[in-house]
Amino acid sequence: MSSALTDLFPRPIVQAPMAGGVSVPRLAAAVSEAGGLGFLAAGYKTADGMYQEIKQLRGLTSRPFGVNLFMPQPEYPGASTGSTGAAGAAHPSAAAVEVYANQLAGEAAWYDTELGDPDSGRDDGYDAKLAVLLDNPVPVVSFHFGCPTPEVLASLVAKGTLTLVSVTTADEALAVERAGADAVIVQGVEAGGHQGTHRDDPERDGAGIGLLSLVAQVREAVSLPVVAAGGIMRGSQIAAVLAAGACAAQLGTAFLVTPESGANALHKQAMTNPLFVRTELTRAFSGRPARGLVNRFMREHGPYAPVAYPQVHHLTSGLRKAAAKAGDPQGMALWAGQGHRLARELPAGQLVEVLATELASARAALSGFPDGSAGGGDR
Incomplete structure (x- = not known):
């Protein structure tokens, strides 16, 4: 499925924006240079810190990349204007x-x-970061923990920025489509790090949907392009989500252990440590x-x-x-997806190459012929 998003990068591989110092400019640059879509994570950074990383990334690559923002959160779940209730009670x-x-x-x-x-x-400097991204547009901006207003999305589109929003249900995808985003990142329960639910409902704890089932549900609910995320570590898994209707796959844990990742060495080692x-x-x-x-x-x-x-x-x-x-x-x-045991300590660019080769092999195998052709003759 072609889209304006995947026209930006030749390989259907997106490096997930991992906050907390993991998705640094050198990682995003290496992925983008290899033909994927590298991402910076603006979460937990100041607006100026985000801007400085964008400047650094632009010095490392001229290829498209993305920046991820966290949506502002209510002071406490269920609170509307403050943390106090009737009579000033906490x-x-x-x-x-x-x-x-x-x-x-x-x-x-x-x-x-x-x-x-x-x-x-609780707003993670959202307005200040948006102002930077409107003054200095980047190719792609994605959002986690909710959906921006139609006005925010339209303002980014007017600057030539493509917008993506993480979703964990088909209903969330419908809301994103109505708001006017360009694509959705469909996050299965297998994904490492924070679930991008739009409303933190404790009754949904542990009730997330597996990625392939969720991709199918979202594809039937909306017409937006789908980027699939959650536990993907091999090219064969990328082939599976593309066959299910996604236009690209987003991988986080797979890139966490690369030399370019900013993750703590203990975090990287834990991915394949038999203790975990x-x-x-x-x-x-x-x-x-x-x-x-x-x-x-x-x-x-x-x-x-x-x-x-x-x-x-x-x-x-x-x-x-x-x-x-x-x-x-x-x-x-130690944030990690369910596929963490499959982590490979390869340079990020080389990992993109390996994933692309595995994807091509998986597609050829699915066709039943080594060259990927439909074939002919007796069955």
């Missing part, structure tokens, strides 16, 4: 965050650090469902983490940094 989630902070006091003492301020901000055998969705580190390798912190605190993003993210930020500094992966957020 919102229940605020109290839950305080209880969680008390639970984490032992972690802070263990790592000799302070807990963060849960009220450090499985992943789970957890709220332990951020207050929002995110898939990572199961470690001590997740086991001990996941069951008690409140529904409060980004408050819990701010609360645990110092703990995660201190654990990394101490060389302790058991206290780090």
